[in-house]
Amino acid sequence: MTPRGFSSSATAGRGGQGVVNVLTSNLAPFTNPSEKDNRAAVVLTRGEGVYVYDTDGKKYLDGLAGLWSNALGNGNERIIEAAHAQLKRLAYQHTFWNRTTDIAEEYTSRLVDFGRHRGVVQTFMSCGGSDANDTNVKLAWYYWNAIGQPSRKTVIARKQAYHGVTITASSMSGMETIHKGYGPLPLPWVRHVSTPHYWKYGLPGESEEEYSARLAKELEAVIVREGPDTIAAFIAEPVMGAGGVIPPPRGYWGSIQSILRKYDILFIADEVVTAFGRLGERLGSEFYDIQPDLYTVAKAMSSSYYPLGAALITEKVADAIKNQANKFGVFGHGYTYGGHPVACAIGLECLNIYEEMQIWDHVKRMTPTFQLTLKQLETHPLVGEVRGEGFMLAIEFVADKASKSQIGTKVPPATILANECMKNGLLVRSTGHVLVIAPSLVYTMENFQEMFTKLKKSLDSFDEIV
Ligand code: PLP
Numbered sequence: 001m002t003p004r005g006f007s008s009s010a011t012a013g014r015g016g017q018g019v020v021n022v023l024t025s026n027l028a029p030f031t032n033p034s035e036k037d038n039r040a041a042v043v044l045t046r047g048e049g050v051y052v053y054d055t056d057g058k059k060y061l062d063g064l065a066g067l068w069s070n071a072l073g074n075g076n077e078r079i080i081e082a083a084h085a086q087l088k089r090l091a092y093q094h095t096f097w098n099r100t101t102d103i104a105e106e107y108t109s110r111l112v113d114f115g116r117h118r119g120v121v122q123t124f125m126s127c128g129g130s131d132a133n134d135t136n137v138k139l140a141w142y143y144w145n146a147i148g149q150p151s152r153k154t155v156i157a158r159k160q161a162y163h164g165v166t167i168t169a170s171s172m173s174g175m176e177t178i179h180k181g182y183g184p185l186p187l188p189w190v191r192h193v194s195t196p197h198y199w200k201y202g203l204p205g206e207s208e209e210e211y212s213a214r215l216a217k218e219l220e221a222v223i224v225r226e227g228p229d230t231i232a233a234f235i236a237e238p239v240m241g242a243g244g245v246i247p248p249p250r251g252y253w254g255s256i257q258s259i260l261r262k263y264d265i266l267f268i269a270d271e272v273v274t275a276f277g278r279l280g281e282r283l284g285s286e287f288y289d290i291q292p293d294l295y296t297v298a299k300a301m302s303s304s305y306y307p308l309g310a311a312l313i314t315e316k317v318a319d320a321i322k323n324q325a326n327k328f329g330v331f332g333h334g335y336t337y338g339g340h341p342v343a344c345a346i347g348l349e350c351l352n353i354y355e356e357m358q359i360w361d362h363v364k365r366m367t368p369t370f371q372l373t374l375k376q377l378e379t380h381p382l383v384g385e386v387r388g389e390g391f392m393l394a395i396e397f398v399a400d401k402a403s404k405s406q407i408g409t410k411v412p413p414a415t416i417l418a419n420e421c422m423k424n425g426l427l428v429r430s431t432g433h434v435l436v437i438a439p440s441l442v443y444t445m446e447n448f449q450e451m452f453t454k455l456k457k458s459l460d461s462f463d464e465i466v
Helices: 077-089 102-118 129-146 167-172 208-226 252-262 315-328 341-357 359-379 413-423 445-465
Strands: 019-023 038-042 044-048 051-054 059-062 120-126 154-158 190-193 231-236 266-270 294-297 309-314 383-389 392-397 434-437
Touching: 059 445, 077 341, 102 120, 102 309, 102 341, 120 129, 120 315, 129 167, 129 231, 129 266, 129 294, 129 309, 129 315, 154 208, 190 208, 208 231, 208 252, 231 252, 252 266, 309 315, 341 359, 359 383, 359 392, 359 445, 392 413, 413 434, 413 445
Parallel strands: 154 190, 154 231, 231 266, 266 294
Antiparallel strands: 019 038, 044 051, 051 059, 120 309, 294 309, 383 392, 392 434
8 A cells, every 4th residue: 555645656776676656745864855756765664773665664773863863763652751751741832931831941951960070050941952052142142242242253164064954053064065055054153173084184293182283273274363352152063973983083172272272262062963972971061071061952852752952051141141131131032843842751750761871882892893793894994984983873985095085986886885785775875985883872782783685795795785
């Protein structure tokens, strides 16, 4: 039987079975909309733990945890029960104008506890990562106005970074795909500095530490050129994610932080991917000993059972906001669904589960198996680099290992391989020349074995195609 909304004709195309043509009623994100009436898409209908199933009943191991986000897999009864109970008790009330809900209060105080050892004293609730990043930029501006330095407006971000797609977040994202076609993007108060990718951009004979020092110098030069009293904040992911999983080179965060401190610039850590255990610590900032002033969290926060995000605010910023209130009265910012009761109930249960499981320790224990096993793929003639940290990994393809030149196939190599993986029942992601893997945080040894087998099989047939 053809499910509603699907064309009955085609089941062939990109990954073979399981791929059907869907009507293009939805302008789908990061998808080519040029296929006029319908497009080939994998249509998933149900999930069970770390597996998902398509309309033909084909089973896939999810190697990307949805979008780096479904940390506990599908079908977690405790989360479902928490959502159900909250829906029955109080489906909706907001947190505006001195009104709030018991669940929003309970959850946000638990979130503060979660980040307290890193200086967090307050939260601001959003529905995802982009709007939490917007909030953090507004908080940075508000902060500088509050302490009498209103000229500080510029935000420094990094090329290849991904911070989301609202106008502010897409401006800070350093990807051409997100800017082109929109005219005024990125907005004029954003500057981008270099991607910290040593394998790709390190000079011959330059050590990782020297490369990091060079990038810190570049950051300083931008600050000095713009005028330190015009810079509000620096925003960065502890490990660059959607830009192709780029862990920082040795010494990078130490060098960058000392420049930020020298010029008294606020540091926003975009931990949308790295918070809640993906690097084997509660927060990715902990892993690298980064001390941000503001954190952005989302994704694993609710294990993606519900849209949820937050800005986590440290004391310095929180105090300035309180003082500014004497002038403005209210803090003029808020989303209808920020602090949604169901989102908070889900977030709270996720946090309970993470704490009980000490999920970050599980990730830490499993990381060597994951990283070292896949690192062996670097011996493959078309693999230039396998890199990663925790449960984040990338495989970058090259035509020639010495020159690192790209493979010139019409369909980029990682896309070919991602499609092979899909045929073999493994969901991963291609960014063109880079294959990205980010499993759920509950992956077992058996799940990893299955992933390795499927990846190896896909890579074997990939040799014939490329
Ligand atoms: N920041 C980072 C680091 C992300 O990876 C993402 C999404 O992938 C976002 C922000 C945007 O989050 P959302 O899609 O929830 O708006």
